[in-house]
Amino acid sequence: MKNVVVIGGGVAGIQASLDLAERGIHVYLVEKEPSIGGRMALLDKTMSTNDCSICILAPKMNDCFSHPNIEVLEYSEVVGLTGEAGDFTVKVRRKAKYVDASKCTGCGDCMEKCPTEIPNEYNSNLNKRKAIYLPFPQAVPRKATIDEEYCLKLTKNRCGLCQKICKAEAIDYTQKDTMVELSAAAIIVAVGLSVYDPRDLHEYGYGKYENVRTWMEYERLINAAGPTHGHLKCAPDGRRPKKIAFIQCVGSRDVKRCRWCSSVCCMVSIKSAMLANEHYNDLESYIFYSDLRVFSKRFYEYSKRGEKDYHITYIHARPGEIAEDKRTKNLTLYYENEDEGKVDALEVEMVVLATPILPAEDTVRIAETLGLEVDDDGFLKTVDYLQYPVETSKPGVYVAGCCERPKDITESVIQASAAAAKAAVLAEG
Numbered sequence: 001m002k003n004v005v006v007i008g009g010g011v012a013g014i015q016a017s018l019d020l021a022e023r024g025i026h027v028y029l030v031e032k033e034p035s036i037g038g039r040m041a042l043l044d045k046t047m048s049t050n051d052c053s054i055c056i057l058a059p060k061m062n063d064c065f066s067h068p069n070i071e072v073l074e075y076s077e078v079v080g081l082t083g084e085a086g087d088f089t090v091k092v093r094r095k096a097k098y099v100d101a102s103k104c105t106g107c108g109d110c111m112e113k114c115p116t117e118i119p120n121e122y123n124s125n126l127n128k129r130k131a132i133y134l135p136f137p138q139a140v141p142r143k144a145t146i147d148e149e150y151c152l153k154l155t156k157n158r159c160g161l162c163q164k165i166c167k168a169e170a171i172d173y174t175q176k177d178t179m180v181e182l183s184a185a186a187i188i189v190a191v192g193l194s195v196y197d198p199r200d201l202h203e204y205g206y207g208k209y210e211n212v213r214t215w216m217e218y219e220r221l222i223n224a225a226g227p228t229h230g231h232l233k234c235a236p237d238g239r240r241p242k243k244i245a246f247i248q249c250v251g252s253r254d255v256k257r258c259r260w261c262s263s264v265c266c267m268v269s270i271k272s273a274m275l276a277n278e279h280y281n282d283l284e285s286y287i288f289y290s291d292l293r294v295f296s297k298r299f300y301e302y303s304k305r306g307e308k309d310y311h312i313t314y315i316h317a318r319p320g321e322i323a324e325d326k327r328t329k330n331l332t333l334y335y336e337n338e339d340e341g342k343v344d345a346l347e348v349e350m351v352v353l354a355t356p357i358l359p360a361e362d363t364v365r366i367a368e369t370l371g372l373e374v375d376d377d378g379f380l381k382t383v384d385y386l387q388y389p390v391e392t393s394k395p396g397v398y399v400a401g402c403c404e405r406p407k408d409i410t411e412s413v414i415q416a417s418a419a420a421a422k423a424a425v426l427a428e429g
Contacts, residue, residue, distance in 0.1 A: 002185035010038020012401030085396025241349035
């Protein structure tokens with residue numbers, strides 16, 4: 001029985017790893033962040049059941065980390081590949097965490113005392129984190145990581161406070177990056193996604209108007225584990241919104257930006273509007289759309305339930321401009337009323353932009369390292385979408401999740417299981 005290397009520890013990578021491990025195949029799961037979990041770990045609820053996202057994912061994360069047939073290499077990246085299908089050698093850089101994982105208890109004392117605060121990328125930069133940190137409360141492994149770019153001890157040879165207060169004596173500033181080579185019969189690439197930054201769409205005021213948010217920022221705001229503990233707050237005084245507008249296709253289906261439809265954005269906005277109404281039952285939500293794409297099983301019924309039970313109003317229009325009231329920070333959206341042939345205006349306290357799903361930031365680097373083809377939009381290319389939906393251009397290397405194309409969690413998991421089945425043939429052969 002040979003090994004399989006899975007690159008990416010989001011829900012697709014976790015599912016593929018568990019499927020293979022249950023067949024008795026040894027898996028190396030390589031994740032670039034200090035914790036597995038990926039984007040799903042940052043979501044509040046899943047569609048179309050509105051179940052708690054981390055409640056579904058956390059058991060899988062723990063199963064993955066504790067499984068005897070899975071070795072998780074967190075805070076690591078693939079930097080080289082040689083060999084061929086059935087006999088690959090994968091070169092991996094394991095980045096120094098400056099914390100001895102065998103000693104760290106995850107108590108959090110070091111994080112509490114660390115004097116350095118930087119934008120928290122896990123909360124879409126809406127609050128701060130420390131230079132020594134856990135990515136999110138349910139992180140697996142629950143071990144601290146020191147960010148060498150911001151640590152005062154590592155950059156200026158000052159401070160060292162975390163080492164002084166660590167009762168477990170887990171802090172080790174002398175750690176260095178290490179290189180390991182892994183043998184594998186097959187590789188599964190599941191490096192996930194990134195999201196579009198809509199600052200160049202000046203008509204919507206993102207980055208200029210404080211109450212204009214992206215869908216990922218909204219996910220963190222509505223999440224009880226997020227920066228506002230699940231409370232929606234508006235500038236300038238922290239009041240909660242009474243009206244929210246969701247704008248679809250912000251940068252999507254646009255020949256100048258992202259040509260593709262990300263397929264899940266309409267459902268994400270419907271879910272987000274539902275969650276807002278669950279928090280505040282008098283809140284009004286408006287979804288501006290070009291085409292409401294509710295394509296999968298029970299999605300249409302879900303959209304109608306939002307309209308009937310959650311006070312969602314669907315408006316078939318794309319706002320052309322957003323203006324801000326300088327005093328109240330309220331936002332007025334101007335859009336074409338197609339039924340009456342005039343320009344209408346709607347004033348709300350918050351606007352949420354449904355921006356497109358992009359390939360993960362290091363997709364091109366991974367493709368170059370592994371010798372894979374990407375399509376015109378930068379996603380990993382499969383041999384044939386219908387007949388060979390998980391086979392990449394390199395035999396023995398398979399793909400799963402949003403690095404292949406935008407898709408929802410369910411479809412990502414299905415594709416991950418398919419990729420695992422293909423990889424198992426080589427590992428067991």
